[in-house]
Amino acid sequence: MTLCQLFLQPDAAYSCISELGELGIVQFRDLNPNVNSFQRKYVNEVRRCEEMERKLRFLETEIKKDELPIYDPEDNPDAPKPREMIDLEATFEKLDHELKEINTNADALLRNFNELTELKHNLTMTQGFFDDAISHPVGVMEDVGGEREMELGGQTTTTAAGMKLGFITGVVPRERMVAFERMLWRVCRGNVFLRQAEIPELIEDPVSGEKLHKTVFVVFFQGEQLKNRVQKICEGFRANIYPCPENPHERRELAMGVMTRLEDLTVVLSQTQDHRQRVLAATSRNLRTWQIKVKKIKAIYHTMNMFNNDVARKCLIAECWAPVSELDRIQLALRKGSEASGGGTVSSVLNRMVTREQPPTHHKLNKFTQGFQNLVDAYGVATYREINPMPFVLITFPFLFAVMFGDAGHGILVTIFALWMVLKERSLKDKWRNQEVWTIFFGGRYIILLMGIFSIYTGIIYNDVFSKSLNIFGSSWRVRFGDDTLAKHDSVMLEPTPYNYTRSGDYRQMFSGTPYPIGLDPVWQLADNKITYTNSVKMKFAIIIGITQMGFGLFLSLWNHLHFNHRHAIYLEFLPQIIFLACIFFYLIILIFYKWTSFDGSKATDAPSLLIHLINMILFSYKTDPPSAAVFYTGQKQFQTFLILLAVLCVPWMLLGKPIYRIVMNKRRANYSTVTNHAAGNDSDVEEQHQEEFHDPAEKRGVVLDADVRDTDTEDMLDDEHSHQQHHQHEVEMSEVWVEQGIHTIEYFLGCISHTASYLRLWALSLAHAQLSEVLWHMILHLGLSMNGYGGAIASFFVFMPWSSLTVFILLLMEGLSAFLHALRLHWVEFQSKFYKGEGYPFVPFSFRLLLDEAPVEA
């Protein structure tokens, strides 16, 4: 990884950046961090891009409203040239304007249409009222007096008293009708007469646009005051009032006029809709391409905003991090960009820079390793150039998961699920993008696949398929008790020793002496003491694999030290760590293997309890009392004492070693610098060189040959702070080293013991999983399968549903998640604390592909 400077001609800059974006392997640095985003050079272009995006979003919502399909582009459209941008802007403007116009027109037409529809219904209904009134003249207003007979046909009716009646017709929503009536009655003190008729079909309200049931009403009143009151009430209830002529002829003419206008409007409306559809269909074909193009333009201008505009030399200066191996491709891209923008101009220049800063960490990944790298990075991104644990985690994580999950049947289900996701990768990639749970599962499909495959293997070794065992090779155990013994006792324990060790003649060999070839013997599935037996082997295995993994982690730290040329760290940190681990824990592993191979059933009571022996070893107590605590090989006491003393020696070795080394280094440097008498200003650079001279000549070779190592030599960087600090202040720095070393020492030594015990969760979770599986069998599936006859068949059918759903939800999902989490913790804490620093920051290249992939598809 090297820091580069790019000198770009302003005209060529755009196309060069476009080419680099397609390439996607440089990370640009912001050279104007203090500049407000509104004061940057290309802020106008960015604003124009945002405006274009807004218009595209509007077009997209309109297309979605009409439920037209949007076509995804097959190929990746290139970022358009700056001239094309203006064309795109014009196109979007035109489309935007057109669509807005269509929409407003359509709205206005629709409102008109609805009003006319209401008017039409109004006229039809009131026609009915007036007809009724003519045929049955009824005097309805009781309080006026019976002598008045009204012809409810008009505004004026001559009565005996010569009163005039006015009326108002309108349309009101049906649900408000009752309240409307009551209000009218109360306000006008019963002096108005209301008739209503419901409109049978749903009408779209002109104002609100919703479809409602409405009622036509006609209100008759006398006098101006009442008229005002009625009008106010109508307004309050948002009833639409329509004028209705008194004359029947005029009414009929109006009705016919309304019908004609309605027909015309229907035609116009449908034509407007067609036009809209055509515009949107044309747009939908290009929409995605335009969106991609606009995104690319915006990204390019954002990047260009980060550059430094050198006015004097009339060029743009950019700084970027780039992997050294890709420099050729970057040069090629720059040349392409310069040619594309206008042949003949001076091509852009790439210049490598020397820096002391820590570069970003870049791992080359593919779709398979990306998931595992995410798991590691979630804890911490690797420091620049340190060992990436991912290739090892790739196998050990699914393996440890499988040790805890250990059921071949469940493993098969998990593998099938993962295989489906992997084989259907292409089609599933963009589905359900906004469902977070699905994206998590899909992103980890390779992890789940490996977890499933390993689970099948561990399930075979545990001999556990949906809590049942398979007997493929024939068990190594036989029942050789006589029938009378079996009749006398409720349960029998088979004889474990494969030869006659008793003096008496009633020994019968029940164990063949050869273990079951693959995994656990099937007889144990029937045994009451199965758990006691498997506890022993699972715990031992958990300890063995744990200590092995921790030892492996230590060796990775050795590899790190060798790479960074920290020779002192090898002797002062790695050696005490590995010796401590070996003395106590590798010795424990040896004891485990010894016990497995040396003690059989005949010596069962004398078999040593390894845990007691470990505790006694540390406490230096060697009793002979219970046989399980007595020494079991000659020289055990002396050897163990020696091991413990050696282990204890490692503690001060690690605690004091590194700080004392630093003190010695300080003294040497201080002497050397005073002797050679340098000026204060250049001290740091010169001191680096002198510091190099103290180390191996191998380093010097590194300095001369490979420029990259010198550019970003981590050794220089990591020691840089120390040397600077040592140069300035001795006191603070040394105490910091002491404290830090104290913390590391305590963390390591206490951690050794606690992490070893922590690996026992491998046993605990596998036990829990096996027991849950067995409970589901006994309590659910067994009930159905053990019934006889046709009832049994039906019961089996019904029992399958709860069994399968509990298997999926509890055993696969919940236990799977639990085992995943614990395996991850074992890696993050127990394994990685032995060697991993994780203090880097990720390399995020300027890449169009990344940009477009990240954009979530709006649902």
Add this chain to the structure above:
Amino acid sequence: MEKFSISLIVFTVFWGLIGIVLPFLIPKGPHRRLIQTMLALTSACCWLFWLCFYLHQWKPLFGPQISSVDARALKVLWGQDL
């Protein structure tokens, strides 16, 4: 003793082939190192797992405790010959 070592040899050779021999046969390519690491680690872990279970059952300190009903069934189903 002989039958014991047959399985031991078979499985050690099997995982040894996968973990030690096969990595040398992986063709050169960008993923060579990764595949080699995967093969070696897989075979180491799987072999170790199998070995622990195999050794633990070689000299058991106690036998399975079976209910008499199951024991009678096993007598019939599995016979008496070891």
